Amino acid sequence: MDPVNSRTTSPSTILLDDLLGYALRRAQLKAFQCVVEAFEPYDLRPAQFSALAILEQNPGIMQADLAKALAIEPPQAVVLVNKLEQRNLALRIRSQTDRRSYGLYLSRQGEKLLNELKEIAQRCDLETTAALSDCEREELLRLLKKLCLS
Incomplete structure (x- = not known):
């Protein structure tokens, strides 16, 4: 029985490298x-990017909705938005x-910087997935999106 392909593998035979969560975390660390x-x-963190x-895609979004989209607590969103506003990258408009x-x-x-950062993020994305063919990369992305929606 192949432990990677079986959903009923005995816990005593599972290796750390066989756990999807572990592999996802390692890949995420590499990408980040x-x-x-x-x-x-x-002087920007991935969460700020x-x-x-998200602001670009949702102009006028409320802070609470931004927190949900980022999967962070509302007080963390306040701090994040304050930093973006202090750097003149984002605006709060009544x-x-x-x-x-x-x-x-x-x-x-913010728009100008975001365009630069998107190019950098895309380059990093391609570097991180360089071991994959274009088809494999597309399939991995499709499967990860499927996991996020389930």
């Missing part, structure tokens, strides 16, 4: 290491319909 190093000159990308709420937007500087 490239991004962290490449973003270092910009993700926030900028809602016209609910004066108590603020929508989040990219600033022009």
Whole structure:
């Protein structure tokens, strides 16, 4: 019985390398290491890049919704948005319909930086998956998206 292909393998015969979660985490660390190093000159973390990308795709998003999209607690989103705002990368603009709420937007500087960062992230993505063929890379991405939706 092949432990990798069987869902009923005895726990005593499972190796760490046979666990999907372990393999995903190792791959994530490898991918993030490239991004962290490449973003270092910009003094930006992957979570901040993700926030900028979400703002680009969802102009006017509320802070609570940004926190959900990033899978972080709302207080963490406050700190993250404060940093982006202090660096003039994001803007809080009062809602016209609910004066108590603020929508989040990219600033022009944020848009410009995000375009640079996307190119860097894409390069890191390709470096991280260099051992895969284009077809394998597409399949891996498809399967990971499927896991995220389940």
